[in-house]
Amino acid sequence: MGKEFTQWFLHPSDESKKMYHALMDNVITLIANQTKEMTQPFSGKTREEIESKVREILSIPVAAQEMDQVMNEIENSIVRNSLWISHPSAMAHLHCPPLLPSLAAEVIINALNQSMDSWDQSPAATYVETELIKFLTKQIGYSHDADGTFTTGGTQSNYMGVLLARNKACQMHFSAHVQKEGLPGEARKLRILCSEHAHFTVQKSAAQLGLGMDAVVKVAANDRHQFCVEDAKRKIRQLRKQGLLPFMVVATAGTTDFGSIDCLGDIAELANKEQLWLHVDAAYGGALLFSHQHGHLVRDLCLADSITIDFHKLYYQSISCGAFFVKHQQDFQQIAYHAEYLNPEEDLEEGIINLVEKSVQTTKRFDALKLLMTWKLIGTDLFGKMVDYTIHLAKETARLLKKESCFEVLNEPELNAVVFRFLPSHHRENQEYVDEINLAIQRTFYQSGELIMAKTKQGGKVYLKFTMLNPLNTIDNMKVQIEKIKQAGEKIEKEQGENRREYSVYC
Numbered sequence: 098m099g100k101e102f103t104q105w106f107l108h109p110s111d112e113s114k115k116m117y118h119a120l121m122d123n124v125i126t127l128i129a130n131q132t133k134e135m136t137q138p139f140s141g142k143t144r145e146e147i148e149s150k151v152r153e154i155l156s157i158p159v160a161a162q163e164m165d166q167v168m169n170e171i172e173n174s175i176v177r178n179s180l181w182i183s184h185p186s187a188m189a190h191l192h193c194p195p196l197l198p199s200l201a202a203e204v205i206i207n208a209l210n211q212s213m214d215s216w217d218q219s220p221a222a223t224y225v226e227t228e229l230i231k232f233l234t235k236q237i238g239y240s241h242d243a244d245g246t247f248t249t250g251g252t253q254s255n256y257m258g259v260l261l262a263r264n265k266a267c268q269m270h271f272s273a274h275v276q277k278e279g280l281p282g283e284a285r286k287l288r289i290l291c292s293e294h295a296h297f298t299v300q301k302s303a304a305q306l307g308l309g310m311d312a313v314v315k316v317a318a319n320d321r322h323q324f325c326v327e328d329a330k331r332k333i334r335q336l337r338k339q340g341l342l343p344f345m346v347v348a349t350a351g352t353t354d355f356g357s358i359d360c361l362g363d364i365a366e367l368a369n370k371e372q373l374w375l376h377v378d379a380a381y382g383g384a385l386l387f388s389h390q391h392g393h394l395v396r397d398l399c400l401a402d403s404i405t406i407d408f409h410k411l412y413y414q415s416i417s418c419g420a421f422f423v424k425h426q427q428d429f430q431q432i433a434y435h436a437e438y439l440n441p442e443e444d445l446e447e448g449i450i451n452l453v454e455k456s457v458q459t460t461k462r463f464d465a466l467k468l469l470m471t472w473k474l475i476g477t478d479l480f481g482k483m484v485d486y487t488i489h490l491a492k493e494t495a496r497l498l499k500k501e502s503c504f505e506v507l508n509e510p511e512l513n514a515v516v517f518r519f520l521p522s523h524h525r526e527n528q529e530y531v532d533e534i535n536l537a538i539q540r541t542f543y544q545s546g547e548l549i550m551a552k553t554k555q556g557g558k559v560y561l562k563f564t565m566l567n568p569l570n571t572i573d574n575m576k577v578q579i580e581k582i583k584q585a586g587e588k589i590e591k592e593q594g595e596n597r598r599e600y601s602v603y604c
């Protein structure tokens with residue numbers, strides 16, 4: 098009986114080896130072919146077409162299907178209708194083309210299927226994660242007392258920052274042990290400050306952690322879209338006057354929309370003076386730790402009590418891959434829990450490392466291998482150059498857009514985000530009309546599949562956004578795309594103008 102299963106698992110038999118090769122060769126060929134077939138980032142099919150195309154292949158069979166058939170179905174229905182994120186014209190979100198070493202590492206990660214919760218389930222992998230965390234804490238500029246853990250991404254890392262800060266504040270101010278006793282009544286007074294451009298997961302974490310979204314107080318941003326320290330001081334004074342208790346400040350190194358980097362040194366000084374936990378959300382800008390030209394912007398990262406860094410954004414790792422760091426390893430005690438079957442206290446005495454103690458997850462992926470293989474194969478030097486090149490490209494793109502009178506550029510890029518909008522030649526003062534044209538431009542390009550941009554709202558106005566993560570993008574491509582956007586905007590303006598005339602004729 099067991100024999101029919103053999104070929105479906107990794108096993109020393111020839112059937113198993115043959116099957117593993119057949120499957121892997123097939124999927125690698127499938128993906129490698131896409132690199133040629135995907136001449137644009139998206140098929141341009143409609144939602145209805147894609148849904149029905151995918152539904153076609155979703156019947157789950159009782160008996161096995163032929164491998165070739167399955168591969169064809171997956172290719173035609175799923176792969177071809179996916180966003181081809183490795184295409185340089187896919188530049189909507191903080192969503193990166195993955196590096197090949199990361200993809201290769203995934204094959205090993207999946208086959209080994211180590212679980213990073215306890216040493217006995219990841220004997221070698223535990224040291225890879227531990228050493229990579231150590232390497233990164235050094236790069237940050239932290240002392241030996243720092244520590245960290247791999248996470249599923251920025252959401253989880255920010256959640257951990259709020260969690261540790263909250264528990265510590267309750268201990269410090271109310272002598273409450275939240276992990277054991279739950280939140281004390283006074284916790285209603287706790288407040289978190291962050292800029293209006295901070296990521297929404299700060300509020301989401303506050304909501305999930307029993308503080309409520311209203312516990313997050315938004316600090317104004319300056320004209321460079323950075324946290325305004327003066328406004329924070331004012332808000333802190335007001336909060337204290339109302340009997341409320343600010344306990345945490347979240348700075349952002351690389352805001353999601355603008356890529357703006359808060360003045361970490363100034364915020365650290367404020368946090369120090371006001372006894373606030375400083376968390377820096379460097380999900381995006383954390384990659385500057387390896388930049389040759391812009392490293393100074395994150396020089397003060399080491400002043401933070403905790404830090405979020407994502408590797409599945411500007412570190413070009415496949416999803417998911419992120420980390421959370423603390424300046425003092427002792428702070429992980431706020432979430433320590435000893436499960437007898439997994440990480441008994443005796444293990445600690447014997448020096449056995451069970452990473453579950455620093456994580457909000459139990460079973461956890463061996464994502465650290467992706468970064469290790471990436472840096473071993475390409476080196477941190479080239480990695481830094483890649484990051485610098487994309488920033489250069491964004492700055493150049495902003496310059497090109499500014500040269501055209503039909504575009505308004507909202508930010509001077511510090512990372513790779515360019516926020517802009519098309520201004521029609523007439524009726525520029527008509528807000529609704531300008532918004533509509535920009536929405537139409539974004540939609541038109543998504544529907545054609547040739548250029549994927551994001552849309553966002555700033556100060557109530559619709560803007561377009563390039564998030565230019567792809568190091569294979571070029572200024573020549575941007576020139577072509579900008580010209581196309583200009584033409585599309587003019588065409589839409591003309592059509593709208595005709596509609597208006599018709600409208601006025603008929604009315």
Ligand SMILES: *Cc1c(COP(=O)(O)O)cnc(C)c1O
Binds near residue numbers: 351352379381419
């Ligand atoms: C992307 C992002 C997050 C959320 O991270 P995920 O990895 O998507 O969970 C948080 N903060 C910032 C600044 C981000 O750019």
